[in-house]
Amino acid sequence: MITRELVIIGGGSAGIAAAIAAYNKGCRDILLIEKDPELGGILLQCIHNGFGLHRFGEELAGPAYAEKWTDMLGSTAVEVKCSTTVIHLTGDRHITYVNPEEGYVTIEAKAVILAVGCRERSRGAIATPGYRPSGVWTAGTAQKYLNIQGYMVGKKVFILGSGDIGLIMARRMTLEGARVLGVAEIMPYSNGLPRNIKQCLDDFDIPLYLSHTVTDIRGKDRLSGITISKVDENLTPIPGTELDFDVDTLLMSVGLIPDTTLFDEAHISLNRKTKGAVVDEHMMTDVPGIFACGNGLHVHDLVDFVSMEGEEAGNGAVAFLRDELKPADRLSLSPGEGVSYVLPMYICPENMEEKTEIKLRVTGVMRDVSLVLKSGDKKIAEQKKLKIQPSEMEKLIVKRDDLAGLKGELVLSVAKA
C-alpha cells in the first residue's frame, strides 16, 4: 500500500487553503482529492459577488475567489486528483477512493484533513406536510442548475427559509425573469446576512414573512400551490393565519449541515450543535492525525473564514506530522448563556500558538453585549459587541498566557455590557 504524508479530502475553499498552508510549512508530500471535475467546490455555483473582502481586500464573484486560490495552489507541488471520490476512511487513516482511471484504490496517510463541505437540509428534514409533486427543490440545487447548467427550475417561486442561499436565489430567479412571491422564515429573525435582505429582497419588493412556515404543498404532478401559516413562540402553526400562494416552484433554504458521511467509520466524535466533528485548537478531531475544517466542520457564513480555517488545519496537520503536538492537559470549552456553540471544543495551552481564535454563534439577536470567557468565576477574555446575531459567526481571541495554570472547563457566554 502506498503511504502519503498528508491527504486532504475535498478541493473546495477549505481544502485548497489547507493544502497551501501545509505546503508552505514545508510538507512536500500532499495529495488533494476532489470529487468534482475541477477544484473550487461550492463557490463555482456562487456567481454573486462579496467573496474575498477579508482575504484579498476586494469583492470577488465566487468563481473568481476559487480561481485565485486554485492559481496559488498551482504554484505549489501539491498533487491533485479530481473526479475522485473517497468512499472509506478508517481510524488508522486508510483511505479508499474511486475514479475512472485507477478504479478502486486504498492508500495510507500519516495525516488526513477532512474538508468535505456541507449538505443542504431538505424537505424531509423539516417534515413539511402535503403532496410530493415535482417543483420542490433545495435552493442550492436550483442554484447549480441555473448558474452552472443554465436551466431555470420554475417561473412562479416561493422560498422557504431566509438563509443566504434562499435570499441570493430570490434575486437570481427574479433577474432571470421568474416571479418570486415571497420568502417565509419560521424564526422571528432572518438567518441571512442583513445586506442580503436589503439587496436580494427589498430591492425587488419581495416580501419576507417572519415567524411563518409552509403548512401545505399542493399539486399532483407539478407543484400548483402552497400555504404558509404564522407560527407561535413554540414554532407551532396558528390556525386561521393561512396564506395561499399559486406557485410552480418551492425552494427550500432551511439550513446546512456538515457532510459527515466519512466520519462514522473512523469513529470521529461529533458535536450535537455543529453536527460536525469535535476538534481541538489545531482542528484535530479526537482521532489522532485526522483533522477537519470548513463547512464540513461547522457551517460558515463567509468563505474568507473557511479559507482561514483550512489554513489552521493545514498548519495543525504539519505540527502533528512533526510530532509537535504533545500529549498534555487540555481545557474543555463549552457554550454558556446566549451561545449556541463554540469551536474548538478543546484547547491545549501547551500545544497552542501564542493566541488562538474561538469561533462561536449566539442564540438570538442581541445588542450592546460582551462575549465573556470564564474559568469558574475568573474572567479570561472579554470583547464588547454592538450587535450580534445567529447568522453571523463571532470570534473571540484568547492568549496562551491567559490560560496558563488553568484546569477543567472554560465557558463562553454573552453578558450584558
Next chain:
Amino acid sequence: MNKDADTVKKVFTCIVCPRGCEVTATLDKGGDILSIEGNFCPRGETYVRNELTHPMRQLTTTVKIDGGIYSRLPVILSGEIPKERMMDVMEAVSDVKVTSPIKRGDVIVADVCGLNVDVIASRSM
C-alpha cells in the same frame, strides 16, 4: 421648538460588504443630508449618499459558452450601475454566446447599455 421635529432619520443596511452596518442618515425637511452615522468605513457613507440620490448596484449573471467544461460562463460588471437599469443589462446579455477559451477578466460585452461599465468573465473557462 423641538429640533428633532424638523429632521427625518432614515436607517439603511449597508450592502457594501458582508459586515452589513446599520447606517442612520439624518435629513432636514428639504431632504438635505445633515449627518450619516453608524458606518464602520467611508464606503458606508458613499453607499448611503447614493441610496438617497441614485442607488447603484453590482450585477452578476451568466452567458452561454461553447466548448467549456460547463455550458454557462459566470460574469460580473466592471463597476456598479443604476439600480433601475439591472433588467436592461440582463436583457442585453441574454443572447450573448462566447467560445472557450475565456480568461478571467476578459471583456464579454464592452460598455453594456451605454452605462460605461463592461461585462467581464468571473472565471476562466
